Amino acid sequence: MTSLDTRPALVHAPSATDGEWWRHAVIYQVYPRSFADGSGDGIGDLPGITSRLPHLAELGVDAVWLSPFYRSPQADAGYDVADYRAVDPLFGTLDDFDALLLRAHDLGLRVIVDLVPNHTSDEHVWFEAAMAAGPGSAERERYLFREGRGPAGELPPNNWQSIFGGPAWTRVADGQWYLHLFDSRQPDLNWEHPEVRSEFEDVLRFWLDRGVDGFRIDVAHGMVKEPGLPDWDGHVSMIEGSDDAASPEDAVSGAGNQGPMFDQDGVHEIYRAWNRVLAQYAGDRALVAEAWVEPLSRLARYVRPDEMQQAFNFAFLATLWDAPALRSVIEASYVTADSVGAPTTWVLSNHDVVRHASRLGLAEAGSRPNGIGHGDEQPDEELGLRRARAATLLMLGLPGSAYLYQGEELGLPDHTALPDQLRQDPAFFRTGGAERGRDGCRVPLPWAADEAGFGFSPTGVTWLPQPASWAAYALDAQRGVAGSTYETYRGALALRRAEHLGTGGLTWDNAFGDEVIAFENRDVLVVANLGADPVELPVGLTVLASSGDLPDATTLPGDTTIWARRA
Structure with a gap:
């Protein structure tokens, strides 16, 4: 047996405290239809969000990221945009958005909005014009229309599959096919077309002129496709699980999209142009890449000094509850981000994945199934929450920028027994139910334990049902309660x-030991015990924060994280 190397190892040096806000911000994701409903129709909206912004200020976050609220037929919950400059009536009006932005800024909160540039809705005016104009028209050049294969063009142009399941091509009445990496109602744009590039730069300016602080870019790695659209025999998925025990900067964990439809070099020209647009505005505006790209050395290319400011660290999210694996991905993340002068981001949950309070309660802790439903393995709710709190305290102790998904400050699990007949995610339908889909992490939030709909809506109506057990997670059941998940986050x-x-x-x-992640950040010691057995703590520590109960000052229980200061 070799002796343990106890020498300190510097991985990432501290930076100035007065740098750009996005280098260190904690950003809270709001999924509008499930955050707060002001109108009473059971679907969250912009006035509802505005009314709850004081909660976010009290929680202590720095910024809010709003998932899409644009005009949309809602085939994919707003990620099918029909008009990038209009608010869908489901969520309110442009005046409502302006009021939200003003209130957020008054509370000291910055606002990031979602931009969906890979595809539009099939109800976008451009696609409607393309369908009307027919083959060979200038209107169709804005999208990826192609002739089919086979004697009569009856076969798709290539063998690509949709991320939501099924073919990535749909044939129209005149015989041509159009590409959609997602649902058939989300046709992919042709980013080689100058009109497409010009249009989205104008969209950026529209929202920047209104005062937004940045943009989260949906499918940032998918806009440019390999020339010729060659066949590919790999499997396309947005949320693959992690197979490897470690994720160094030049290895893959399974959290990245592969294939000729992703991570093409041409995307970087787009982001350099967008960087120049944002540079024309004061206030350190930011671009955030949703890029499921591996290895990490490829992801770092999106955050070079003349491109985006941040990229989501999905390798961290995808890593199992395993100390060596997490330590490896943390170190690799700093090595790659520091190489381009970018901040590292940390995220555990979002609107596309099973909440980490449920993932960490599975037999394979931290695995990411594509939704959990009745008949599936059900997480251990108590164990999952204990680990989720420990994971969050570990994450928030790391230098860089952190993302929180709405409701995780309450410890919310997924709705893992949602009846199939109530599901709305297109991934569920396109896979014939093989993928449960993402509805379980999108259930409306519980604000008040004793109110109908847990206070989500003034009428008690909710667009997806909330589990009865969520009464214990409601905000008013936790505020002011020492040791509650909400107070732990705050x-x-x-x-x-x-x-x-x-x-x-x-x-x-x-x-x-090997089941512990421990590091110094400034003069704060962060110790996370991912094992089942307690570990001995150094003598003389002053505990500043703990994810769970500590029986005494000398040991740290399993699945628990502390922040402490040495004597």
């Missing part, structure tokens, strides 16, 4: 800001 966020952990450094502390 306390950690306040400490993170006070101690400048977002701009801090990371030095490994190797004095613990």
Whole structure:
């Protein structure tokens, strides 16, 4: 047996505390239809969000990211955009958006909006014009229409599959086919067309002129396709699980999309142009890439100094509840991001994946099934929450920028027993139910334990049903309760800001065992015990925050994280 190397190991050096806000911000994702309903129709809206912004200010986040609220037929919950400059009546009006933005800024919250540039809705005016104009028209050049294969063009132009299941091509009445990497109602745009590029630069300016602080770019790695659209025999999925025990910067964990439809070099020209647009505006505006790209060295290309400011770290999200694996991906993330001068981001949940409070309660802790439903393995809810709190405190102790998904500050699990007949995710229908889909993580939030619909809507109506057990997770059942998940988040966020952990450094502390992740960030010691057995703590620690109960000052229980200061 070799002795444990206890020498400190510097991984990431601290930076100035007065740098750009996006280098260290905690950003809270709001999924509009499920956050708060002001109208009473059971679907969340912009006035509902505005009414709850004080909750986010009290929680202690720095910014809000709004998932799409644009005019849309809602075939994919708003990610099928019909008009990028209009608010869908389901969510309100442009005046409602302006009021939300003003209120957020008054509360000290920045606002990032979602932009969906890979595809439009089939009800977008451009696609309607393309369908009317026919083959060979200028209107069809804005999309990826192609002739089919086979004697009569009866076969798709290639063998690509949709991320939501089934073929990625749909044939229209005149015989041509159009590409859609997602649902058939989401036709892919042709980003080689100058009109497409010009249009989206104008869309950026429209929202920047209104005062938004940045954009989260949906499918940022998918807009440019390999020339010739060659066949590909791989499997396309948005949320593959992690197969490897480690994710160094030049290895893959399974969290990246592969194939000729993703991560083509041409996308970087687009982002350099967008960087120049944002540079014309004051206030350190930011672009955030949703790029399911691996290895991490490829992801770093999206955040070079003249491109985007941030990219989601999905390798971290995809890594199992395993200390060596997490330590490896954390270190690799800093190595790659630091190589291009970019911040590292950290995220555990979002609107596309099973909530981490449920993932971490599965037998393979941290695995990411494409939704959980009745008849599937049900997570251990208590264990999942314990690990989720530990994972969050670990994440918030890391330098860089962190993302929270609405409701995780309440400890919400997925709705893992949602009846199939109530599901709305197109992935469920296109796979014939083989993928449960993402509805379970999109259930409306519980605000008040004793109100109808848990206070989500003034009428008690909710567009998806909430589990009865969510009464215990409601905000009013946790606010002011010492040790509750909400108060744990709020306390950690306040400490993170006070101690400048977002701009801090990371030095490994190797004095613990293989099932522990421990590091120094400024003068705060973060210790996460991912094992089942307690571990001994150094003498003289002052505990600043803990994800769970501590029986004494000398040991750290399993599945628990602390922040502490040495004597």
